[in-house]
Amino acid sequence: xxxxxxxxxxxxxxxxxxxxxxxxxxxxxxxxxxxxxxxxxxxxxxxxxxxxxxxxxxxxxxxxxxxxxxxxxxxxxxxxxxxxxxxxxxxxxxxxxxxxxxxxxxxxxxxxxxxxxxxxxxxxxxxxxxxxxxxxxxxxxxxxxxxxxxxxxxxx
Numbered sequence: 001x002x003x004x005x006x007x008x009x010x011x012x013x014x015x016x017x018x019x020x021x022x023x024x025x026x027x028x029x030x031x032x033x034x035x036x037x038x039x040x041x042x043x044x045x046x047x048x049x050x051x052x053x054x055x056x057x058x059x060x061x062x063x064x065x066x067x068x069x070x071x072x073x074x075x076x077x078x079x080x081x082x083x084x085x086x087x088x089x090x091x092x093x094x095x096x097x098x099x100x101x102x103x104x105x106x107x108x109x110x111x112x113x114x115x116x117x118x119x120x121x122x123x124x125x126x127x128x129x130x131x132x133x134x135x136x137x138x139x140x141x142x143x144x145x146x147x148x149x150x151x152x153x154x155x156x
Contacts, residue, residue, distance in 0.1 A: 001155045002050075002155065003147040005143050007045070007052065010047075011044045012070070015065075015069050034056065037054050052074070052075055054072060055072040055133075057135070070137060071137040071138055074134070075131060075132050076130065077131060077154045078129075078130035078154075081128075081129040083113075085156060086153065088106060095145055098145045098148065099120065102119065103119040103120070104116060108128060113128070113129070114129055123136020124136065129153075130154075132146065
């Protein structure tokens with residue numbers, strides 16, 4: 001079983017192995033870097049039968065190579081899954097327990113699909129039955145919650 005911590009570590013290692021190539025591509029064509037980073041992400045995730053993606057909601061962040069793999073990560077485990085394997089309330093309570101001062105609410109409650117949105121000062125986490133999207137810098141608190149999600153919601 002893979003944890004978010006392990007997945008991020010492997011992704012960071014793979015990015016570091018390709019850092020010189022990424023820097024060269026970045027100088028020539030920043031749009032190509034996006035493709036290369038997501039190629040690395042997909043390869044890293046495929047080792048665990050999941051789809052790992054890096055997002056760049058702020059296009060200026062594409063030049064911040066050091067932040068790659070540490071923020072704005074999407075993990076798709078099973079895109080067809082519509083229900084959580086445990087009550088949504090447990091997912092919200094665990095977020096509060098591990099991350100403290102956050103707002104946890106139901107989200108995406110349409111087409112018989114469940115979801116939870118975790119909102120905090122510097123970002124949000126969107127938790128769906130088959131995927132999780134970290135729209136934030138992933139610090140130790142967020143990583144701890146992501147590890148819990150991986151072992152209790154996604155890969156149990």
